[in-house]
Amino acid sequence: MKVATWNVNSVRTRLQHVTDWLSAHEVDLLCLQETKVVDADFPRDAFTELGYETYVYGQKSYNGVALISRSPLEEVTMGFAPVVGEAIAQEFDDQKRVIAATLNGVRVVDLYVPNGSSIGSEKYDYKMRWFQVLHTYLESVLKNQSDLVVCGDFNIALDDRDIYNPEGKAKHIMSSPQEREVLTQSVLDLGLADAFRKFTSEGGYFSWWDYRAAAFRRNMGWRIDHHYVSPSVYERAIACTIDTEPRKLEKPSDHTPVVLEIRDP
DNA sequence: ATGGCCCGTAATACGGGA
Numbered sequence: 001m002k003v004a005t006w007n008v009n010s011v012r013t014r015l016q017h018v019t020d021w022l023s024a025h026e027v028d029l030l031c032l033q034e035t036k037v038v039d040a041d042f043p044r045d046a047f048t049e050l051g052y053e054t055y056v057y058g059q060k061s062y063n064g065v066a067l068i069s070r071s072p073l074e075e076v077t078m079g080f081a082p083v084v085g086e087a088i089a090q091e092f093d094d095q096k097r098v099i100a101a102t103l104n105g106v107r108v109v110d111l112y113v114p115n116g117s118s119i120g121s122e123k124y125d126y127k128m129r130w131f132q133v134l135h136t137y138l139e140s141v142l143k144n145q146s147d148l149v150v151c152g153d154f155n156i157a158l159d160d161r162d163i164y165n166p167e168g169k170a171k172h173i174m175s176s177p178q179e180r181e182v183l184t185q186s187v188l189d190l191g192l193a194d195a196f197r198k199f200t201s202e203g204g205y206f207s208w209w210d211y212r213a214a215a216f217r218r219n220m221g222w223r224i225d226h227h228y229v230s231p232s233v234y235e236r237a238i239a240c241t242i243d244t245e246p247r248k249l250e251k252p253s254d255h256t257p258v259v260l261e262i263r264d265p
Numbered sequence: 266a267t268g269g270c271c272c273g274t275a276a277t278a279c280g281g282g283a
Contacts, residue, residue, distance in 0.1 A: 009282085010272055034282085036273065061273050062281070115283055123281095155283070174283065210283070211270035222283080254271080254283080 001104055001262050002027040005151040005225055006246075007112070007208075007255035011035040011066065012043060014253050017246050019046050025243075027259060028070045029103055031110035033153045035064035042066065057099045065099045065110050065152070073101035083137045092133055100141075106233065106262070107145045109138070111152035116173050124173070127155070128182055135186035142190060148230040149262075150192060153208075153255065155224055156183050158194060161203030162223035174224060192228040195260050196240045207242050208255045216247055227260040236262045 004027040008014040011032060022030060035042065035058050042056045047068050057078040058064035067073060077100050081089035097112040111134070116127035142148060156179045160166035169175040188194075196205070206221025215221065227240060239261040247256040 013272070034272090115281080117281085117283085172283095208283075213269050215269095224283085251271085 001029070001106070001264075002259055003029045003031065003103075003106075003108055003149055003151060003227065003262070004257050004259045005031045005033070005110070005153070005227065006257040007033040007153040007225060007253060009034050009253040009255065010037070011064075012037055012041075013251070015043050015046055017249055017252065019050060021243075021246055021257065022047075022050055022052065022068070025259070026070070029073075029108060030068040030257075031099075031108065031151055032066040032068065033064075033097075033110070033112035035066050036061055037064060055099065055101065057096045059096045063096045063112055065096060065112050067099055067101055067108075067110060069101075069103060071103070073103055076101040080133055080137050083140050084133060088133060088136065092130055097130075098137075105265070106147040106149055107141060109141070109148070109150045109152075111150065111154070113153060113155045115155050116179070118173050119171055119176055119178070128178070131182040131186040135190070138187065138190055138192070142230070146230055147232050147265075148192070149195075149227055149233055149260065150187065150229070151225075151227040151258075151260065153224060154183065154226050156180060157222050157224055158183065158226070161201075162206070164204075164206065164220045164222070174222060187228050192230055193234050195227040195229045195234060195237050196223070196242075196258070198234060198237055199240055205242055207258050209247065211254050225255055225258045227258065229260070232265075233262055236265060238263050
């Protein structure tokens with residue numbers, strides 16, 4: 001089974017790119033981030049026509065996540081609240097950044113991690129606190145689910161191989177030691193591993209390039225879109241690849257899809 | 266060295282992204 005993640009930076013603006021890509025690749029599950037549309041206006045029909053089921057958790061203008069699936073999903077949950085409770089989730093579920101579901105026995109959590117703006121800012125503080133809630137959420141999920149994929153736009157490059165030019169980036173948003181630490185503590189320390197690194201150890205592979213400064217042409221990118229998987233899924237993983245083709249199109253998203261392939265158990 | 270572009274909303278600017 002193939003589980004893809006793609007921050008599309010507006011699903012309505014990128015609709016043709018996404019449907020073309022799905023037609024060509026036929027993944028089992030596509031996890032979208034930054035759909036930027038309320039649920040009532042989500043372009044469901046385009047996916048229905050391709051034979052995909054659509055599950056959305058959106059908001060006006062900002063954020064928004066969605067699951068696009070070949071077959072119906074089980075136990076779809078929106079936000080942190082169903083897992084950590086309203087009291088803890090309240091402050092964070094205003095922003096639609098979390099949707100989860102089960103497919104073929106694998107729990108898949110689709111995340112759009114807060115960007116954080118700049119180190120020390122209010123939004124940065126929000127990002128750090130958001131990870132504490134994520135930790136609580138994933139810890140709870142793992143209590144009754146051994147097959148887990150946590151994928152999405154993490155807005156953090158885990159190590160220096162994941163940045164085109166890491167020098168001087170310690171104070172840069174997405175690559176500070178504090179952000180790497182909170183990602184490690186909240187996700188990796190639960191026993192989840194970056195599936196991409198099972199197959200590729202060298203640097204220079206990226207999933208996001210700034211729109212400015214011809215960053216894509218110059219391959220000045222970052223690998224910030226990841227699949228963190230439990231040991232059982234890590235063992236079953238047979239490929240994890242970044243498809244740079246959609247980033248070459250006219251009016252692309254600044255992110256490109258990453259595809260995890262898992263063999264049957 | 267700096268900043269550079271693109272999104273939606275609303276409006277012909279601005280907040281936000283990363």
